[in-house]
Amino acid sequence: MARIYIDADSIPERHRSIVLRRIIGKAHSAWFVADRRLQDVERAIEEDKRLRRAPFRDTLTREEARKIGSEIHMVVVDSGADSADDEIVRIAEVPALAITHDIPLAARLLDKGLAVIDDRGGRYDAGSIRERLSERGNNRIFREMGLFDQPSKRFDERTIQRFAAAFDHAVIELDNNNIPE
Numbered sequence: 398m399a400r401i402y403i404d405a406d407s408i409p410e411r412h413r414s415i416v417l418r419r420i421i422g423k424a425h426s427a428w429f430v431a432d433r434r435l436q437d438v439e440r441a442i443e444e445d446k447r448l449r450r451a452p453f454r455d456t457l458t459r460e461e462a463r464k465i466g467s468e469i470h471m472v473v474v475d476s477g478a479d480s481a482d483d484e485i486v487r488i489a490e491v492p493a494l495a496i497t498h499d500i501p502l503a504a505r506l507l508d509k510g511l512a513v514i515d516d517r518g519g520r521y522d523a524g525s526i527r528e529r530l531s532e533r534g535n536n537r538i539f540r541e542m543g544l545f546d547q548p549s550k551r552f553d554e555r556t557i558q559r560f561a562a563a564f565d566h567a568v569i570e571l572d573n574n575n576i577p578e
Contacts, residue, residue, distance in 0.1 A: 398426050398468070399571045402489050402511070404497035405431035405438065406481045409552065412516050415561050416496065417441040417469070419568070422448035426468040430485050432476045442467045492574060494567050514567055516552075518559030 403416060413429070414437060420427050421444050429438045445467040453462055472488070474480040482502040489495065491510040497503050503513045503521045513521040 398424050399568060400490060400493035401425055401427040401568070401571075402485050402493060402495040402506075403427060403429045404481060404485060404495070404499055404502060405429040405435055407498040407502075408496055408516050410437060411552070411557060412496070412560055413437055415557070416564060419565065420469065421445045424468075424572075425568070426470070428470045428472055428485070428488060430472045430474060430481045430488075432474055432481055434473055435471060438469065438471045442469045442471065445469045492571060494571050496564070512567055512571065514560075514563050516560055517556050518561075518563035520563060520567070 401416070401420065403413065405413065408416075413435070416427065417437065421441055429435060446465065449467065450462045450465045453465065457465075472484060474484045479502075482499060482505070485495065485497075485502065486505050486509065489506060489509055489511055493511045495503070495506045495511045495513045496516070497506070497513065498516045503515070506513050507521055507523065515521065519525075
């Protein structure tokens with residue numbers, strides 16, 4: 398079963414909805430990790446349970462059917478710097494896919510052997526993550542010096558489509574156990 402870990406604190410709701418639509422009722426396990434409950438994920442968990450129980454409605458008792466749970470998990474951690482990141486790294490098992498906008502978390506997950514994509518459809522690898530960590534460090538120094546503040550680019554429709562395509566591609570690779578390291 399393919400495993401997907403989502404840094405739900407750093408991924409916009411629209412992106413979560415793309416992920417949820419594609420995994421509900423499928424042979425994937427997904428962990429959404431955040432410092433708060435996410436109603437969209439909780440609704441998806443209930444929908445996933447319903448779909449997984451449906452084929453057994455006529456063959457299992459109500460009590461037996463209730464034992465069939467969801468493969469979508471909402472993990473709520475205490476608020477704090479890196480608490481969600483630390484939990485994702487702790488629970489992540491390979492082979493798996495992770496989705497995060499957080500560069501240091503992406504680096505930690507790559508080191509652990511996971512495939513990692515960001516919220517703009519980019520895929521991290523050993524080379525790109527070193528470059529991104531370096532840029533991040535330089536930008537922090539420039540901001541502290543008051544030289545510039547680079548705002549994030551807004552998500553337009555093309556960016557969201559690029560994310561959806563990257564997610565689909567990564568899940569297909571994961572399903573085929575063909576994730577490049």
